[in-house]
Amino acid sequence: MATMKEIAELSGVSRGTVDRVLNHRGTVSPETERKVLEIARLLDYQPNRAGIALAAQKKKFKIGVLLFGVENPFFDEVMEGLKDKLDELSIYGCTIVEKRIPLDVKSQLAAIDELVDEKIHGLILAPCNDIKIQKKIDRLWECNIPCVTVNTDMPQSKRIAYVGSDYLKCGQTAAGLLALLTGGEARVGIVTGSHSVLCHEERVCGFTSYLHQKHPGIHIADIVENHDDDYRSYEAVSLLLEKHPDLSALYFTAAGVYGGCRAIINAALPQAPKVITFDAVPSTKEMIKKGVISATICQQPNEQGALSLALLVDYLLGGKPPEKNCIYMDLSIKIAENL
Amino acid sequence: MATMKEIAELSGVSRGTVDRVLNHRGTVSPETERKVLEIARLLDYQPNRAGIALAAQKKKFKIGVLLFGVENPFFDEVMEGLKDKLDELSIYGCTIVEKRIPLDVKSQLAAIDELVDEKIHGLILAPCNDIKIQKKIDRLWECNIPCVTVNTDMPQSKRIAYVGSDYLKCGQTAAGLLALLTGGEARVGIVTGSHSVLCHEERVCGFTSYLHQKHPGIHIADIVENHDDDYRSYEAVSLLLEKHPDLSALYFTAAGVYGGCRAIINAALPQAPKVITFDAVPSTKEMIKKGVISATICQQPNEQGALSLALLVDYLLGGKPPEKNCIYMDLSIKIAENL
């Protein structure tokens, strides 16, 4: 692998000048710049990470990690993976500043400002669908603060990458799983969060359209929108169960929408319904073990955290953003026996 | 983080001496050694990876990767993950030598010798259950060639770590899944590989004992042992289907034991049986998409490959072996919709 030194020798300048050209610092004559860039391209120069890492030790990276939704246990797992990765990347002298913020946009914007004041070099953001945040990210980008979003959808935003799940595929997978569990015959009730949140919307959309196409024997009895996206949605679920005593299956688009319903689901319906949801936060695990929830479709919070940090650090070390702006990670199904 | 320089200053010797003590090279007086080690412990010295990486560039690591079973497509995925990790660890100037070897022990032992002749610094081995190989590994260990095994079981062997799956849990998960799919009522036929191979044995054992305990409604009609652990086990499966036309479920302990049976499974039995197997090699994916296989329980070949290399490199860089000698990775269930 070519080094700066080699480039310097071949282009007849000093290594310092090569540094200036490749890292856009100081001033260089246009002619020299052309020559150096030419040679660098010829040799396919890739900066040596070990060298950068060593030099970076005094000038440590500082990365802000912003989690929206203070109590969301999904983020615990994201952070776990992220921190493991942090250890692994410790040679780059990288530190993180973690903040958990309520779901209101105002606090969120303020939190971003605070982090910028703390002179962070990069930002990890999870999750957020608000247009104002999106604009903010664009401005950060212009100030040379790169950003990775996790489990968010803001396609137009100028971030390095989005790391998360394809929500439509989430819905399709859920539908396929339900068909497998019920043999293709069922009456299903859907409990979802606010339709304005992409995660919920697409999980419903992917689910229903897939069933419509491939499993006409599964009938969607009702869709309940539970705006109060927290862990106390007892009301919504019990209403659904009362209204439709003939349900044989339930589909929850997130852990947040069925909290506290453990007791009523099996009691309300004559036959034990097949219940599907997403992720394996502790409350969900509990309900799976008790047999209330049949199976859950897991995103990979650990890997999401790890990858988001890896991408950001890679970029800060002089790498290019990944070709794909959206990196969808695999889903997997879990049941009680392989939680 | 403490550096060698700091240790040197505090213990009143030169940095070179600290190097000698900590890396056991050259000769040092017992007294000096004691002092340096004392201070190193006090400062909680951890070698700086960036520094090692930089210095290691001229003295590259060479790691042998031995895969037993020439045509096993599972290893393609292991290698994929391993090579991704290799890129990631490129700063350590690490190279690999990959060899695929037939299943006979003689060739395997010879292959190990060849690699040692090529002056490898470490070895990755997948998979092997033979006692002779195990002894060989122990001897390598004594020659300072560390080894990581993948999807193998040789608990007593002096390797850094085993990376793979808990086969008993594999069987339990399969049993739980079958119960979920069939509602707890089924007649199941088991097709397995040689009982002398731990992977098959424990997947059967975990499966049967779990059903026995928790799902008495699922009856095991027959267990067919298919010694010819390759992709032409048409005979064994068709015999099973003829003998038991009342089967409602099939359980394959590995991809290798059902190759070529696609056509006959659905044809032979009046009702479409629930079919479960392991991993998602191309042939399995195909059969899942066609609806012959209902679901598969996936190990994480990619992660296994990546982790095994990571552990080995970490050790070669002066790290300690992981506390746990056996690292069992998560299982996940896949169906057509989330392959």
Place this chain on the structure above:
DNA sequence: ATAAAAAACGTGCACGGGCACGTAAAAGGA
């Protein structure tokens, strides 16, 4: 024309650790 300012580039240290080489001091042999 001459001083001052700006542009263009070279030099050298730092980062942490591996390792070869040289040189003292201690041990051994005659």
Place this chain on the structure above:
DNA sequence: TCCTTTTACGTGCCCGTGCACGTTTTTTAT
């Protein structure tokens, strides 16, 4: 005792990059 070998340790270069500081050359202003 003197010479040789061994043991113990210091010195200094290298790996590839960032960056501060000089130094030289060119441009601009007076």
